Amino acid sequence: MSDQNLSLGLYYIKANFRGDIKMIYLDNAATTYPKPDEVYEAVMDSMKHYGANPGRSGHKLALQAGRIIYETRELIAKFFNIDDPMNVVFTYNATDALNLAIKGVLNSGDHVITSSMEHNSILRPLKALEKIGVETTIVECDEDGNINLEDIEKSIRPNTKLIVTTHASNVTGTIFPIKHIGQIAKENDIIYIVDAAQTAGVYDIDVKDMNIDILVFPGHKSLLGPQGIGGLCIREGLEIRSIREGGTGSSSESLIQPDMLPDKFESGTPNTPGIAGLYAGIKYILDRGIENIRKHEQHLTEYFISELKKIEEVKIYGPCDVKKHAPVVSINIGEEDSSEIAYVLDNVYDIGVRPGIHCAPLAHKTIGTFEQGTVRFSIGPFTTKEDIDKTIEAIKQIVDEI
Amino acid sequence: MSDQNLSLGLYYIKANFRGDIKMIYLDNAATTYPKPDEVYEAVMDSMKHYGANPGRSGHKLALQAGRIIYETRELIAKFFNIDDPMNVVFTYNATDALNLAIKGVLNSGDHVITSSMEHNSILRPLKALEKIGVETTIVECDEDGNINLEDIEKSIRPNTKLIVTTHASNVTGTIFPIKHIGQIAKENDIIYIVDAAQTAGVYDIDVKDMNIDILVFPGHKSLLGPQGIGGLCIREGLEIRSIREGGTGSSSESLIQPDMLPDKFESGTPNTPGIAGLYAGIKYILDRGIENIRKHEQHLTEYFISELKKIEEVKIYGPCDVKKHAPVVSINIGEEDSSEIAYVLDNVYDIGVRPGIHCAPLAHKTIGTFEQGTVRFSIGPFTTKEDIDKTIEAIKQIVDEI
Structure with missing residues (x-):
């Protein structure tokens, strides 16, 4: 990633920090957002x-x-x-x-x-x-x-x-x-x-x-x-x-x-x-039906994983079978630090994810990402296919820019 | 208190339970209510x-x-x-x-x-x-x-x-x-x-x-x-x-x-x-100013205590000097059980207070109310003089009816 983008990111964060934030929120494993009215x-x-x-x-x-x-x-x-x-x-x-x-x-x-x-x-x-x-x-x-x-x-x-x-x-x-x-x-x-x-x-x-x-x-x-x-x-x-x-x-x-x-x-x-x-x-x-919510989240997770698999530079962790998989997807892009990727996703593309160790250090030792961490995307009941499409597009652009 | 009033109270609670409740809330020592908008x-x-x-x-x-x-x-x-x-x-x-x-x-x-x-x-x-x-x-x-x-x-x-x-x-x-x-x-x-x-x-x-x-x-x-x-x-x-x-x-x-x-x-x-x-x-x-809130609550507490003192059957606990006194007033009416008084205050007069031991058993042993408990009135920043006047009036009526 170029320095120019990082500066752009910083400008962006300043300009928008207190505004009415609309973002693609893929951090539902931390806290689901938004909530039902x-x-x-x-x-x-x-x-x-x-x-x-x-x-x-x-x-x-x-x-x-x-x-x-x-x-x-x-x-x-x-x-x-x-x-x-x-x-x-x-x-x-x-x-x-x-x-x-x-x-x-x-x-x-x-x-x-x-x-x-x-x-x-x-x-x-x-x-x-x-x-x-x-x-x-x-x-x-x-x-x-x-x-x-x-x-x-x-x-x-x-x-x-x-x-x-x-x-x-x-x-x-x-x-x-x-x-x-x-x-x-x-x-x-x-x-x-x-x-x-x-x-x-x-x-x-x-x-x-x-x-x-x-x-x-x-x-x-x-x-x-x-x-x-x-x-x-x-x-x-x-x-x-x-x-x-x-x-x-x-x-x-x-x-x-x-x-x-x-x-x-x-x-x-x-x-x-x-x-x-x-x-x-x-x-x-x-x-709404717990099964319907599960299907919704599983479907989007499956779609997200299938699209991620098409991007050569992306490494996906965990079982890629959604039957064995809560709607949480951890990836890395090449050897890039997970925090930097998350920073760009947030500040350039308005996509909120969580990078790093996710308070689970031994899990990262287990999957081999203790140093790099992972970029975690977590899907919620209000995530849409459009959110996933935009996220895939963002990841592709980041991969191209690196 | 007559049985008739108790029945009246029960009828009242059923009729109003889920409605939009407006009460004189004197239970601020438990939780202040309402809050500022x-x-x-x-x-x-x-x-x-x-x-x-x-x-x-x-x-x-x-x-x-x-x-x-x-x-x-x-x-x-x-x-x-x-x-x-x-x-x-x-x-x-x-x-x-x-x-x-x-x-x-x-x-x-x-x-x-x-x-x-x-x-x-x-x-x-x-x-x-x-x-x-x-x-x-x-x-x-x-x-x-x-x-x-x-x-x-x-x-x-x-x-x-x-x-x-x-x-x-x-x-x-x-x-x-x-x-x-x-x-x-x-x-x-x-x-x-x-x-x-x-x-x-x-x-x-x-x-x-x-x-x-x-x-x-x-x-x-x-x-x-x-x-x-x-x-x-x-x-x-x-x-x-x-x-x-x-x-x-x-x-x-x-x-x-x-x-x-x-x-x-x-x-x-x-x-x-x-x-x-x-x-x-x-x-x-x-x-609003912490001093202004304190003065407001102390003033009402002082007024409440001075009016309570005029009712012979009421026993007030604690130091009656508001300088030594948070806006919490515990009383009893004769030998009446504190819970019954609180029940009538709530159901006949729509005044919310707390009776009993207030999770402080040794305090009641100290002031000699371990068996009877006390009826506790606690004043908040939104309590008004009118609330206190109505409460005094209710206490007088209860005293008269006993």
């Missing part, structure tokens, strides 16, 4: 019309806030096939939920199995737990990001308490066989935590059928809610510790954190507008 | 126009999200007199921030001093820490909720690592002499954490002048932001542990949580719309 409306309705504290005061506005939260629990319970909505717990984000799940389960001397395709939201808590004597085995995946079930089985020890994996890689989109992993966990009396950050809202997840003990989801990705809300579903009867104590609006006379769900894990004022927005997001998915 | 607009603007992930991808929308977050840090740093905005950390809510502060500081064998007026957001984490060998001294306050500085000094032991207190009680409004407590902490080389849940946004807080090591604030109370955001300000150089690790968008190549602030304590996607709303809330406070 109903989501904006639900957040606003919550703030304007019942902006009180749920589960505390008992007056009409507080009850109404409590009601939308309960209704959202019900919707999520149905969505993931959970009997009791009280086993749905809301948190700040998926990272908060993963910390609760992982630290709530593991004790000194326990062994945990995870994979080399995980996000730092799993790897960093496990690293921190090393200090209290938790042992971790990281199962190496192949260069497309696939995990081998036998490698998991071989890693099991007498003190293995937990298996924790993603449902799909945030780098390559590679989908893990979570039902089979759940089966292995169940047969060996091991707890299984699934990080559904890249799949909840697009792929069918049935926690019972898949033997998932704890399912973690972000609100702001494919469930189409706003940022600031995430959560987890905890299997009935599974005992985990709280990691955040405080006021719950229940058993207020006691200094001891209540043991009942969801209160045990929901201290302090919850994000009611965020939960109301999440409700609207999930309703949108149900109305 | 600018807050609603800022949340919507964030979601609609730059709903991307801050600090990650680097494209225009992500940069804009990152910018509003940084600007909010700057505003908060200025508001509480902190030099470096990077020492302002965002969390889910104040409870999340208190857990981080308390657990980030204390180790097995440490001693901590707190008061009997604290919220469960302090008492329950301390109770949980007993299990790892943290010792707690709870300083008893007088029946108005005042703390005696000498009692704090007398409680100091060689292993006292921390003093943690509220700035003002959420039950009686009693204001603590935090500057003096900070002085004691400093002289004895003890860390001081202040829970400003009831004061941030109404009372001047200068962390340097007051010797506060960690200041915890909720976003959704007097700072006028939405629910789902809180935070803490950490004194430069103070080392505390992370309690939530994960992706930070920084040092992504490393499995170890980065040590720099604020990233060390901000794993996962933040609540950008919530932070944008908080920015607008603080801007509103600065524009």
